[in-house]
Amino acid sequence: MNSSHWPPKFFLRFFRWFCHPKLRDHIEGDLLETYTEHATAVGKRKADIKFIIDVLLLFRPGIIKPVEGYKNLNNYGMIKSYFNIASRVIVRNKFHSAINVFGLTLGIAFALLMSIFIYGEMQIDQQLKDIDRLYFVEEKYDDAVVGWPAGLLTKEAVTQYPTIFESYYRFVDRSVTISKGEKHFRTQTLIGDSTFFKMFGLKILNGDLNSALTQPNSIVITEAVARQYFDRSDAIGETLSVYTERLGSKEYKITAVIANPQKKNSVTDFMNQDGNVFLPMENLKDFFSDYNTDSWNVNVISYLKLKSGASRQQASDVLNSLFKKNSPSNDLSHRSVNLNPLKTYYLTTNNSAVKKLLVSLAAIAVFILLLAIVNFINISIASSFSRLKEVGVRKVMGGLKNQVAVQFLCESLLLSLISGVIALLLYEFMHTYFGNVLGSPLPSVTGFKSIFWLVISGGILMIGLLARLYPSIYLALSNPIESLKGKFNPVRGTIQFSRGLISTQFTVTLFIFVVSIVHSQQVNFFLNKDLGYDKSRVLIVQSVPRVYSDEGFQKAESAKLEFERLSCVQKATLSWGAPGWNLSPVGGKIYTVGKSPEEGVQTDLSSVDEDYLNVFQIKMLEGKFISGGGKNYRQQELVINETAQKSLRVKVGDKVKSSIFGEFEFTVIGVMKDFNYESLHEKVKPIAFMHNRDFSVYRYLSFKLNNGSLTESIQQIEKAWKQIFPNDPLSYSFAEARLEALYTTELQMKKGSSIATALMLLIVVTGVLGLVSLSVSKRSKEIGIRKVLGASVSKILIMISKEYVWLMLLSFTLGTPLAFWFATSWLHGFAFHIDLTWWMFAVPFAIVFVITLLTVSLHSLKTAVANPVDSLRSE
C-alpha cells in the first residue's frame, strides 16, 4: 500500500485513543477502507478532510471508551457461567434435584415455622416498658413458691425505699358481667392500683392515663371492649354497669381507653386470664365486704419496678427484711420473698414449661434441617462419580481448584435458593394451620420484619454452603488424570463418611420417633388416667353472678335447685373451684388440737356443697361428706382427702385447727379418696373441704348431665339460664376440655413432635431413595453379570438392602440407649408417669425398617428384574 494513502496520523491516533477497544479494530478498518476509496476517487486532500470529519463525528458517547475502564475487572462472566452450568445440571438430574429440593423445602419450612413461633414466644412481655426493671413478687416457703406476697409489702417498699423501688402494682382479679343496654358480656377484670398504665407503659388511645384510675368509680377498658359495647374506640365519658358481688349492678364511668395489649403477656393476661377491664383499687369494696389489700395479712398479686441502677439482690434484701419485720406469719424462718424478673417470667414459670417446649422444638427443627442437609451431602457424594470426568476436563482446560469448588457450591446454592422460595410459599400456606396447632397465631410472610429476611436469606445461604462444602472440596481435589481415565479412586473415607451420615440420620429419626411416642403416650395418660373423679358429661359454668352475701348465696342456691329440675341435669353443685380449675383459693396449716401450728401440715382449703361428691363422682373412704341443707347443716365441719389424713394422722371425729382460722376448731367428719385436683405434673396434695355456707362464697355451678345429646342439654340449660339470670351471659366449659388446657404445652409438643416425626421419616426415606437409585444405576452392569451367572431377583434385592439393614441395626443400637436415657429423665419430671415398655422402641424401629426396606426393594426391583442383556450390551 502506498504511503501517500495513509490518513492524517494525528487523527488516526486520536481515534485509536478515544475509541472503545472492542469497536476499535473494525471501525478503524471501515475508516481506512472509506479513506482509501475516497483517496483514489477524489484525491488525498479531500479524503483527508472527510476522514477528519468522520473521526470527529465518531467522538461521541457509545464509541468513546468508558471512563471507568473497559477491561473485565471481574468474573461476572464466570459467575454467570457457574449458574448456567448449575441450572443445567439441576435440570438434567431431575430426580435427585427433586429429592434435594423436597427435603430441603420441608426442612426449611419446618425450621421457619418453628423459629417464627419461638421468636414470638420469646417476644412475650418484652414490649412492656422497662422490662428489665420489672419484677413479679412471689412468696416462698423454703424453696417452693407458695403464692403472692402480703398486700402492703410492695407499697411499703416503694414508700420507704424510694431510691430502690420506683413503683408497684397490685391487682385482684374478678370475672364479672358488664352490661350496656342489652349487651352483656362476661369479662375478666383487674381491680388494681392506679400506677398500672404508667408502670407497664401501656399505650393509651383516649383519656389521661395518669389520672385514669385515681378516681373511684372510674373504669378503663381496652379498645376491643370499647368496640364490643360502643362500636367505636372513643368511649370516654360513657358509663358501663358492672355487676358487683356486694352492691349488685353499679355504674362506672369510662376515663380511658387503652390499646389492646399483646395477646399473651404476664400482666393483663396473667395466668391466661385475659383481663380487659380495669377498676381502681378503691372499688374493691364493691366486691368484697372485708378485703383490705393494704394489710400484712392479705396476699395480693404484686409487681415491682426497680429504679434504674438498683440491683435485684439489693432490692430482694430490702424486701425480705421488710417482710420479716412486719409479717404476722409464725413460721418466718421458712418464708421469704422472691423477685422474679418479668423478662423471663413467661418462659420460666410453671417449672420452665414454655422454655422446655421451645428448646425441644428448636432442637427438632435443627434435627430436621440437619437430616435434609445430610440427604443433600449424601446424594452429592454418590453422584460425584458421574461428575468426575467433567471436573477433569475443567481442570485440564485450566480451571482452578477453587473455581471447581465454586461451581459445585453454586449448584447447591441454587438448589437451596429454590427450596427457600418454595419453603416460604409453603409457610405462607401453612402458617394459619400451624398457628392453630401451636396455639399462637403466626405472622404472614408479608408481616416479616427486615431482620427475619436477613436471617432467612443468611440461613438459606448457609445451608447451601454447608450442604456442598465437603463434596465440592473433595471433587476439587481429585486428580484430573485419574478422573479423565475414568478411574475412580474414591478419596479414602468418603464412603465411610457417607455411611456415617446415613446412620446418623437413622439414629436421629429413631430417637425422635421413640421420644415422640413416649411423649404422646404420656399425654394420653394425662388425659385418660383415672383421676379419682369422673370428668365425663360435666359442664362447668363460670358466669354465675357472684354476690357474696347471705342473700346472694341463697339466690345462687335456689338457682341451683331450679337447674336441677331440668330433665338434662342429673345433679348440680355450687363450689369455689372444680378439679383442674383453681380448686383452692387459700392454703394454711392444719394441725390437731393440742399440737403447735408448726407441727401441722400445709393443706389447701376449698369450699363446696353437699352435691359435689355426686357431680364429680368422688368416692368416700370413711365417714360422710359435708351434709347439705337446713337442719342437718352444722358449721365447723371438714372433709379431708386421703393424703391429708395420712400426713395429719387423724381419724374421723378428731378435732383440728387451721392457721387461717386461728382458734376455731373443726371436726373431721369424713375422708375422701384421693383425686387429682391439679395437673398430673404434681402429686396429690393435702386438701380439706368446707361448706360454701361457712363463707357465703361460690364461683362455679357444675352440672352432671344425663345421657343424651349434649347440644340439646346445652340448649336446655341456656334457655333456663335466660330466665333465671337474664342479665348475665352464660359462659361454660366442659371438665374434659378444661383438663386439656392444663396440658397445653404438652399437647403443643405432642402435635409438634408427631409432625416432626412424619417429616423426618419422609426426608430419610427420600434420602435413601436417592442413594439407592444412584447405587443401583452404578451397579447395573454388576447386577446384570450376577443375573447371567444365576442370581435370583430376591438375592439381588437382599444384596442391595444388606447395607441399609446393617446401618439401621447400628443406629438402633446407638439410638435406643440414648432415647431410653432421655425418655427416662424426662418422665421423671412428672409425679405421675407411664412406664417405658419395649414396644415404644420396637415399633419405631420396625416402622423405619419396613419403610426403608420397602423403598430400597421397590426401587431396585426394576433393575433386578430387568433383562441383563440391556445392561450388559455395549453400544
Add this chain to the structure above:
Amino acid sequence: MGIIQFHDFIPTFRKIVITVKKYQLGEFEEIVILTIGVLYKGAYGVSIRKEIESRLSRSVSMGALHTALVRLEDKGYIKSFDGEATVERMGRPKKYFQITALGKRAMEYSKDTRNELWSAIPKMALNPKIVSV
C-alpha cells in the same frame, strides 16, 4: 477475582427495560437494521453506509452509524461476527452484522404499528383539497 461493577449490569438491565417497553426502535436505527436486512450477508460498516447513502440519498456519518450499530447490538436486535481483513482495510478485520430473531420481531412490530396507523387515517384527511381549506 474482581468486583462486579454496576456498569456490567447495564446491558442486562437495558434488555429488561426494552422487553418491558416492548420493542424500541429509533428512526435511524430502523433504517440501519432494514439495510442490514437488505445486505443480508454482506452487512458491515462501509457497505451499510454506502447502501443507506445510495438508497436514501442522505449522507451518513461513520459516528452516527456505529453508534446505531452499538445500540442495536446492545438491545440484542443484531449480532456481529468478525470477518476477513482486506488490503483496503490495511489488515483491519471487518465486522459483519446479522439480524437476530428479536430484531426481526422488533422490525415487524414497528412495521405493524405503522400500518395500523396508516389504515387508521380517514381517507378524507389525506385529501389535499380538504387539507388545504
